[in-house]
Amino acid sequence: MLTTVYIIAITAEAMSGALSAGRRQMDMFGVVLIAFITALGGGTVRDVLLGNFPVNWTQHPPYIYLTMLAGLLTVLLARYMHHLQQVFLVLDALGLIAFTIIGCNVALELDYGLPVVVMSGVITGIFGGILRDILCNQTPQVLQKELYASVSILVAALYLILVHFNVSHDLTLLAAFSSGLALRLAAIRWKLSLPVFYYSPERWQS
Amino acid sequence: MLTTVYIIAITAEAMSGALSAGRRQMDMFGVVLIAFITALGGGTVRDVLLGNFPVNWTQHPPYIYLTMLAGLLTVLLARYMHHLQQVFLVLDALGLIAFTIIGCNVALELDYGLPVVVMSGVITGIFGGILRDILCNQTPQVLQKELYASVSILVAALYLILVHFNVSHDLTLLAAFSSGLALRLAAIRWKLSLPVFYYSPERWQS
Amino acid sequence: MLTTVYIIAITAEAMSGALSAGRRQMDMFGVVLIAFITALGGGTVRDVLLGNFPVNWTQHPPYIYLTMLAGLLTVLLARYMHHLQQVFLVLDALGLIAFTIIGCNVALELDYGLPVVVMSGVITGIFGGILRDILCNQTPQVLQKELYASVSILVAALYLILVHFNVSHDLTLLAAFSSGLALRLAAIRWKLSLPVFYYSPERWQS
Numbered sequence: 001m002l003t004t005v006y007i008i009a010i011t012a013e014a015m016s017g018a019l020s021a022g023r024r025q026m027d028m029f030g031v032v033l034i035a036f037i038t039a040l041g042g043g044t045v046r047d048v049l050l051g052n053f054p055v056n057w058t059q060h061p062p063y064i065y066l067t068m069l070a071g072l073l074t075v076l077l078a079r080y081m082h083h084l085q086q087v088f089l090v091l092d093a094l095g096l097i098a099f100t101i102i103g104c105n106v107a108l109e110l111d112y113g114l115p116v117v118v119m120s121g122v123i124t125g126i127f128g129g130i131l132r133d134i135l136c137n138q139t140p141q142v143l144q145k146e147l148y149a150s151v152s153i154l155v156a157a158l159y160l161i162l163v164h165f166n167v168s169h170d171l172t173l174l175a176a177f178s179s180g181l182a183l184r185l186a187a188i189r190w191k192l193s194l195p196v197f198y199y200s201p202e203r204w205q206s
Numbered sequence: 207m208l209t210t211v212y213i214i215a216i217t218a219e220a221m222s223g224a225l226s227a228g229r230r231q232m233d234m235f236g237v238v239l240i241a242f243i244t245a246l247g248g249g250t251v252r253d254v255l256l257g258n259f260p261v262n263w264t265q266h267p268p269y270i271y272l273t274m275l276a277g278l279l280t281v282l283l284a285r286y287m288h289h290l291q292q293v294f295l296v297l298d299a300l301g302l303i304a305f306t307i308i309g310c311n312v313a314l315e316l317d318y319g320l321p322v323v324v325m326s327g328v329i330t331g332i333f334g335g336i337l338r339d340i341l342c343n344q345t346p347q348v349l350q351k352e353l354y355a356s357v358s359i360l361v362a363a364l365y366l367i368l369v370h371f372n373v374s375h376d377l378t379l380l381a382a383f384s385s386g387l388a389l390r391l392a393a394i395r396w397k398l399s400l401p402v403f404y405y406s407p408e409r410w411q412s
Numbered sequence: 413m414l415t416t417v418y419i420i421a422i423t424a425e426a427m428s429g430a431l432s433a434g435r436r437q438m439d440m441f442g443v444v445l446i447a448f449i450t451a452l453g454g455g456t457v458r459d460v461l462l463g464n465f466p467v468n469w470t471q472h473p474p475y476i477y478l479t480m481l482a483g484l485l486t487v488l489l490a491r492y493m494h495h496l497q498q499v500f501l502v503l504d505a506l507g508l509i510a511f512t513i514i515g516c517n518v519a520l521e522l523d524y525g526l527p528v529v530v531m532s533g534v535i536t537g538i539f540g541g542i543l544r545d546i547l548c549n550q551t552p553q554v555l556q557k558e559l560y561a562s563v564s565i566l567v568a569a570l571y572l573i574l575v576h577f578n579v580s581h582d583l584t585l586l587a588a589f590s591s592g593l594a595l596r597l598a599a600i601r602w603k604l605s606l607p608v609f610y611y612s613p614e615r616w617q618s
Binding site for chain 3: 240
């Protein structure tokens, strides 16, 4: 089941990357590259940081092709994309949760300590989007908008607790996905966000 | 021959990096750093992604010194650089082709699959320029302008086909360089580019 | 002693990162992430480039927690931070020197050549700040402002010379820290900087 959600997720992430490329009026190569990096960049950063070679996608050509094709498909469907906004928010949330759980598992198998396991999950979840925003020359949105990384952290924590107590695999995934999805959609619906730090030296100097 | 072209290429790339640093009014350290990263950054990203340690330039100090000196030299020659623009376009194209072939060879020797071999060539060819643009806080030009990454992809494909059919090494290089150079220069001359994806939700919503 | 200075340094760097996040009005997660990356990003880039796995901080959870807490603490103390500007400049200079020496030692132990050892020191010293600036979507300040990377280079050179001549460890550290600190503070006080390269093709074309 995690693999199915993963495949849906990298497709949705690739399409979101392609739209960002289109906002910067990139050419078809830029669209394909940003789609690929948005979808598979989080896992790449994780594998490189954890010294987990070979990097995952280098062993799975179908994932490479899938993200690139999804990028190109997005160009064809561009004029209908805004009708699908709601669908995308759900797919993106599912992707965030799947990426987080997969990232935790990779670090667990490499015997990293608990904080690194959580960070591995969060990095897998959010760094594709961060790389997309860096390449599109904008401040990473995940650091400014509604609860997103927080969802990843809570999903990682819940997942690790349930795994620790030997809860069955299916129940663990069900709990992680349902609570993660609920929190993320609630955050979008009611614009829930972490407190923002607005620093301006002039505010206090004057 | 490939080594000679490689040395010319990293020099030309370093000089292009130094000019970008100068456009951002960086100091001499910035010039040297951006020159180094523009010239050797593509190979670095490739080696890190492929887990190919030690990273190439760490074993070749002369390449480090060469790129840094080329950066400093660019400052001295700055006022004459725009006369050399045509020369640079040719050197840059030669560099793109040499980087691509070298990148393919590195991945081939590490027994990566075909799509990763092509990507290794393209990454080696274009990521120096992408890192340069990120550090100079601008959207990567390679994703927006005339055929560039496309030349890298076609050169990689042609190279791998000729290698596959055991065509002699010299003939393979000749074919790759002549067709790559012809395509790149034609792209500049007639402003050939891939279709651009211009995405603006408002275009279809209103 | 180096460890003590290192701990003070990563705290100070984390706080500088948090202030940058605040200038971009990031949320608490953004503050924590930028604090972490500013403090530990230089060492991370070094470890990845040198193939030195596992990356240092993955084996030292206290450093992870310290930098994240320092980021959050900065939010609480924000309105007093500009009073502490002088203190921070000194702590930041101490950090730059400690990072440089630690970075040289890591590369020395891995038997890299001399130029790579110096670069390892400089990368450890300055790349946390460069990653901070990239994530905050601004041109890296270290490439434009008063002597900073230069201090790192000179400290690395002095350190390696003294180590080469078997000068006692304590004396070596004393010399590196006092000369590095003196140079950095003099650079701030008298606005010493490297020559700037201002490149504008139009300057010479018209």
